[in-house]
């Protein structure tokens with residue numbers, strides 16, 4: 001039987017650079033994690049493509065998915081729903097492939113309950129002023145939303161104890177390197193109990 005893949009969860013406050021770091025990780029050719037595309041009721045931003053960046057859903061469609069228990073986790077974040085389709089995650093892990101989720105903090109805490117064996121990484125800004133700077137320079141949000149996101153960000157940073165690792169996103173390349181190193185180390189740690197190595201001993 002194939003061993004299950006590793007569920008990797010990258011979370012952290014809005015604007016810290018989760019999307020940027022995730023895209024940088026997946027742009028590297030030797031990345032062999034599978035990205036789980038989320039569902040959202042948020043309107044697409046310019047350049048975003050349905051089925052690539054998100055599966056864009058109406059509020060009614062999303063509520064139906066919740067009712068049918070087709071989401072591993074979901075959260076309402078600054079006025080929109082976001083959620084992870086459960087079928088893709090289960091299928092991919094059972095094929096022995098690693099799944100990578102990039103989600104906000106409430107959702108990550110739900111996943112921790114469902115998958116305590118997952119690898120939970122909190123992406124940390126170098127400072128709160130740098131976090132605000134990143135949200136402002138991205139230019140996708142109004143002043144009201146920025147203030148709201150900063151308030152939520154402080155509450156989210158308080159939740160970092162629930163994670164296995166904290167990675168500072170000072171420079172995108174450095175943050176990616178740290179995440180890849182953590183995943184590699186986690187695989188090596190789990191290899192201690194891996195069936196394929198135990199089986200080696202059975203061969204005369």
Ligand SMILES: Nc1nc2c(ncn2[C@@H]2O[C@H](COP(=O)(O)OP(=O)(O)O)[C@@H](O)[C@H]2O)c(=O)[nH]1
Nearest residue numbers: 014015038039074075082083084102103104107
């Ligand atoms: N709980 C949960 N959060 C998600 C999911 N997909 C994306 N998010 C998070 O929702 C938040 C808002 O995402 P988005 O509107 O794309 O804005 P941005 O990430 O700040 O550019 C971010 O913190 C995302 O990481 C999901 O499936 N579940």
Ligand SMILES: Nc1ncnc2c1ncn2[C@@H]1O[C@H](COP(=O)(O)OP(=O)(O)O)[C@@H](O)[C@H]1O
Nearest residue numbers: 014015016017018019020134138169170171172
């Ligand atoms: N290490 C970094 N240094 C400087 N700017 C960054 C860094 N990482 C991300 N950014 C910028 O910060 C803004 C927010 O990043 P984004 O990936 O959208 O955050 P999140 O997905 O966590 O909300 C973007 O304008 C992005 O280019």
